[in-house]
Amino acid sequence: xxxxxxxxxxxxxxxxxxxxxxxxxxxxxxxxxxxxxxxxxxxxxxxxxxxxxxxxxxxxxxxxxxxxxxxxxxxxxxxxxxxxxxxxxxxxxxxxxxxxxxxxxxxxxxxxxxxxxxxxxxxxxxxxxxxxxxxxxxxxxxxxxxxxxxxxxxxxxxxxxxxxxxxxxxxxxxxxxxxxxxxxxxxxxxxxxxxxxxxxxxxxxxxxxxxxxxxxxxxxxxxxxxxxxxxxxxxxxxxxxxxxxxxxxxxxxxxxxxxxxxxxxxxxxxxxxxxx
Amino acid sequence: xxxxxxxxxxxxxxxxxxxxxxxxxxxxxxxxxxxxxxxxxxxxxxxxxxxxxxxxxxxxxxxxxxxxxxxxxxxxxxxxxxxxxxxxxxxxxxxxxxxxxxxxxxxxxxxxxxxxxxxxxxxxxxxxxxxxxxxxxxxxxxxxxxxxxxxxxxxxxxxxxxxxxxxxxxxxxxxxxxxxxxxxxxxxxxxxxxxxxxxxxxxxxxxxxxxxxxxxxxxxxxxxxxxxxxxxxxxxxxxxxxxxxxxxxxxxxxxxxxxxxxxxxxxxxxxxxxxxxxxxxxxx
Numbered sequence: 029x030x031x032x033x034x035x036x037x038x039x040x041x042x043x044x045x046x047x048x049x050x051x052x053x054x055x056x057x058x059x060x061x062x063x064x065x066x067x068x069x070x071x072x073x074x075x076x077x078x079x080x081x082x083x084x085x086x087x088x089x090x091x092x093x094x095x096x097x098x099x100x101x102x103x104x105x106x107x108x109x110x111x112x113x114x115x116x117x118x119x120x121x122x123x124x125x126x127x128x129x130x131x132x133x134x135x136x137x138x139x140x141x142x143x144x145x146x147x148x149x150x151x152x153x154x155x156x157x158x159x160x161x162x163x164x165x166x167x168x169x170x171x172x173x174x175x176x177x178x179x180x181x182x183x184x185x186x187x188x189x190x191x192x193x194x195x196x197x198x199x200x201x202x203x204x205x206x207x208x209x210x211x212x213x214x215x216x217x218x219x220x221x222x223x224x225x226x227x228x229x230x231x232x233x234x235x236x237x238x239x240x241x242x243x244x245x246x247x248x249x250x251x252x253x254x255x256x257x258x259x260x261x262x263x264x265x266x267x268x269x270x271x272x273x274x275x276x277x278x279x280x281x282x283x284x285x286x287x288x289x290x291x292x293x294x295x296x297x298x299x300x301x302x303x304x
Numbered sequence: 305x306x307x308x309x310x311x312x313x314x315x316x317x318x319x320x321x322x323x324x325x326x327x328x329x330x331x332x333x334x335x336x337x338x339x340x341x342x343x344x345x346x347x348x349x350x351x352x353x354x355x356x357x358x359x360x361x362x363x364x365x366x367x368x369x370x371x372x373x374x375x376x377x378x379x380x381x382x383x384x385x386x387x388x389x390x391x392x393x394x395x396x397x398x399x400x401x402x403x404x405x406x407x408x409x410x411x412x413x414x415x416x417x418x419x420x421x422x423x424x425x426x427x428x429x430x431x432x433x434x435x436x437x438x439x440x441x442x443x444x445x446x447x448x449x450x451x452x453x454x455x456x457x458x459x460x461x462x463x464x465x466x467x468x469x470x471x472x473x474x475x476x477x478x479x480x481x482x483x484x485x486x487x488x489x490x491x492x493x494x495x496x497x498x499x500x501x502x503x504x505x506x507x508x509x510x511x512x513x514x515x516x517x518x519x520x521x522x523x524x525x526x527x528x529x530x531x532x533x534x535x536x537x538x539x540x541x542x543x544x545x546x547x548x549x550x551x552x553x554x555x556x557x558x559x560x561x562x563x564x565x566x567x568x569x570x571x572x573x574x575x576x577x578x579x580x581x582x583x584x585x586x587x588x
Contacts, residue, residue: 175318
């Protein structure tokens, strides 16, 4: 009756392995060739293993501002994330719990932001940043980084908070708690799963952000990693292995984070689309 | 309102107010460096409607959506089925398949530039190796193939995202349904077409909406791989807008492109909201 099952299994497995190859090969290519000397790369085939582990590419990338770029990214992502989580969860709390005028309009305004491409804000954000004197400063990135991630942050957190039963808060209210206390002591801690998801989502987006730093940052010492990579490309145009080393070093932090968090990261990255 | 003020401050200043500002700038001739802005009425808009490169970018954006839907969603469904099946190693497959989603568009773009490289690239080396050298070419340098090559890279990046959405939808189908079909003698393939697929149609609709509204947001990958070239064959609205404003210093004209993108994306959002017929929950 079910004869074709083992055949189907083999088919599924072969497709699975084929797709594994497609996904992983570009990364293997990057790792493998980053250990070659540039001569070896240009003379040989990109499919060949390096003849020896040459670390020179890594040291030259490391000596070319890489640590500065990395630190810049860590700082800017850390600060923006903290503001996002606090401002976002406070906003979501107001939108899911409090009563005030224009509440629905404000919520709609945030929701529309999910689908609007950020590129339409580039010129005004550039002029605003220039006018407040934050052009070419790492701090100038905080505003846009927080602004363009708020819609999805608020959307996810508000949906989650609405499913939290209000009975606890009502009890606290009777005991005389202010809404400020209710938020920090009850709703914020109870929202931990959604806050984790949204933090992961925002972190990956911000770590990989490119266009705002391209527009708002000029000096090499203020560049985050993605923009730094773009620079390396100019400097290493004749040295592909060194460029691959730079790519590997810059993707390493998130890949390591993914290796440890696994499913959690997947859940966070798709939290906006998949409910729960 | 106190709770909302930090969020409103950032959102209004950096997202909401820039929209009318863009429209305002679209009526000026302005290089963005000096203070003198010359009011020129609708001249930028007239230029825009007659600008063949701009329309090329609009068409490319739509081609990109259609290709995304036709390539990413079917493969996403296949992989989603695979990783939510009982196949041994399915969980591990899922973890590996998702890796591209954690990489930046810049990193992905640069890696694929090397894969497509005419002289040292993996693809040409492979073609040489299997005796198909005559097919080898500079994939990104040829206007005939550049857009296809870029789309392939975009698919590589985003298929894992659709895979996860579909694997979640498929895992949500009650097991009894499949078991009942199995007892009735249905093959796996029949179960897939008769049960799984009909039950995930709302998810398919949602992913089409995501592909539609997401398509206007492509920038980094294309900018890094081709900067919109060669001869605008990979130009998208976002890359064109960026280059006009920040490379050619035509801030007024760049803002006109941006304003057009805004109108288009609001239109698409409203369209999908009315077509989708569902409010709120899952269209993000």
